[in-house]
Amino acid sequence: MQKHQLVLVLDFGGQYNQLIARRVREHNVYCEVKSYKTPIEEIRALAPIGIIFTGGPNSVYEADSPRCSKEIFGLGIPVLGICYGCQLMAQLLGGEVTAAQDDSAREYGKTQTYYSTGCKLFKGLPQEGISWMSHSDYMARVPEGFALVGHTAMCPNVAIADEGRGFYGVQFHPEVNHTENGALMLKNFLYEICNAKGDWTMEDYKNTSIQAIREKVGDGKVLLALSGGVDSSVAAALLAEAVGNQLTCVFVDHGLMRKDEGDEVEAAFSKWEINFVRVDAEKRFLDKLAGVSEPEAKRKIIGEEFIRVFEDEAQKIGKVDYLVQGTIYPDVIESGAGDAAVIKSHHNVGGLPDYVDFKEIIEPLRLLFKDEVRQLGRELDLPEYLVMRQPFPGPGLAIRVIGDITKEKLDVLREADFIFRDEIAKAGLGATMNQYFAVLTNMRSVGVMGDGRTYDYTLALRGVTTTDFMTADWARIPYDVLDRISVRIVNEVGHINRIVYDITSKPPATIEWE
Numbered sequence: 001m002q003k004h005q006l007v008l009v010l011d012f013g014g015q016y017n018q019l020i021a022r023r024v025r026e027h028n029v030y031c032e033v034k035s036y037k038t039p040i041e042e043i044r045a046l047a048p049i050g051i052i053f054t055g056g057p058n059s060v061y062e063a064d065s066p067r068c069s070k071e072i073f074g075l076g077i078p079v080l081g082i083c084y085g086c087q088l089m090a091q092l093l094g095g096e097v098t099a100a101q102d103d104s105a106r107e108y109g110k111t112q113t114y115y116s117t118g119c120k121l122f123k124g125l126p127q128e129g130i131s132w133m134s135h136s137d138y139m140a141r142v143p144e145g146f147a148l149v150g151h152t153a154m155c156p157n158v159a160i161a162d163e164g165r166g167f168y169g170v171q172f173h174p175e176v177n178h179t180e181n182g183a184l185m186l187k188n189f190l191y192e193i194c195n196a197k198g199d200w201t202m203e204d205y206k207n208t209s210i211q212a213i214r215e216k217v218g219d220g221k222v223l224l225a226l227s228g229g230v231d232s233s234v235a236a237a238l239l240a241e242a243v244g245n246q247l248t249c250v251f252v253d254h255g256l257m258r259k260d261e262g263d264e265v266e267a268a269f270s271k272w273e274i275n276f277v278r279v280d281a282e283k284r285f286l287d288k289l290a291g292v293s294e295p296e297a298k299r300k301i302i303g304e305e306f307i308r309v310f311e312d313e314a315q316k317i318g319k320v321d322y323l324v325q326g327t328i329y330p331d332v333i334e335s336g337a338g339d340a341a342v343i344k345s346h347h348n349v350g351g352l353p354d355y356v357d358f359k360e361i362i363e364p365l366r367l368l369f370k371d372e373v374r375q376l377g378r379e380l381d382l383p384e385y386l387v388m389r390q391p392f393p394g395p396g397l398a399i400r401v402i403g404d405i406t407k408e409k410l411d412v413l414r415e416a417d418f419i420f421r422d423e424i425a426k427a428g429l430g431a432t433m434n435q436y437f438a439v440l441t442n443m444r445s446v447g448v449m450g451d452g453r454t455y456d457y458t459l460a461l462r463g464v465t466t467t468d469f470m471t472a473d474w475a476r477i478p479y480d481v482l483d484r485i486s487v488r489i490v491n492e493v494g495h496i497n498r499i500v501y502d503i504t505s506k507p508p509a510t511i512e513w514e
């Protein structure tokens, strides 16, 4: 594949590290996150045009704090240190970092900051603005050769630069939206300091990866498990474009999808001459799920049944050469870390290799962030409803019908969920939430409709805003919109006589109810 210019983000454990990488890519510069432990030889071989040191939770003067080789500064590559990264750079180059002696030098939150706009990093910026601070250490002495190019009322050196050598450090976080003009600072680093060409676009990525896939696959057979989610759909479209009818897409319709979703997915792929297999497995799944109400048991059954169905189809197809997976970059970064407690066992379409006879895996989205995957989908002319599809759990509506599952309950939920989404779209609120859906609770209550008593289900509506899905806030949907949704659902969908809106954040709740 054609080599793009690379910016390396050296990860020192900060919470915004993925965000830095995304921000860089938003400026059309390819960038990768790697551990601070990456050996110097590897860094040299990667030949990045610039290196960014991230923030991190440690203090550089602690004995076991994470540090990189000092040789980095001898590579002739510009470096931008952010927060911990800035302090580490200062220390490695002969400065001195201490704990802030009094509260005044410890800064947190939105802070009025003053910039030397003659410095390349701050070119084109107003001379003052808000920056987002989160540091309790202080650069008591900056290294020789560095000028002070930013200050606050409390701290004389929140930004330092040795422009001759191309080294820059900021104690605040330019990658966070709260920092005014933070995006421009990063852009300046890339274009004014690292001389980036801006050669990372999804159009280019599409063309180069299609070529690379063709070369790799030759006349081999390719198999892909299509879930209907954004990632697997875009991966399928890319492969379809690259190898046409050498591709078989198996789309397991487990009957747990939202209204019309299965047909939409099928329609989106009808323009390619691929082997599209839609397996109607609704009965198989519902039979297995009958009477099961425990959430983890549902997930397990669905995960296993999925593999069984896929296995049956794979057997019909026979030996394939390549199996495609829709792994994306955040999965790659995150799989390196974390042994956090399992709250829910997420079922994804991954994990199939054991069950299918194949030679190699292709992961064509492995380098991409979600917004890049969506953009690639657009480049491949996938319809907007697929490209912008919100996350949908692998077990589908099975974990949005609380308690035991029946086809009738699923149909009720499908209709209600459709009306919810329809009204949100009509109100123009779709882009204000990251995920929104309906949940059929297992609770029934008394109501009155016409002249009669009803005893029917309570439907819960859930809408959240989030950047990472690990924490989330409940969305403030206007009351009048909630009212329209409620009236329509109760009138148009049978068996629901009460509607509630979920006003818990995550934590303590999770986004899904099961």
Ligand code: XMP
Pocket (backbone or CB within 6 Å): 299, 343, 344, 345, 346, 347, 348, 391, 392, 393, 394, 395, 435, 469, 470, 506, 509, 510, 511, 512, 513, 514
């Ligand atoms: P929770 O409910 O854990 O959800 O706050 C966080 C995000 O993950 C999605 N989710 C799943 N996705 N398989 C998936 O692929 C699953 O089993 C699963 N469970 C939850 C959920 O929709 C939300 O976006």
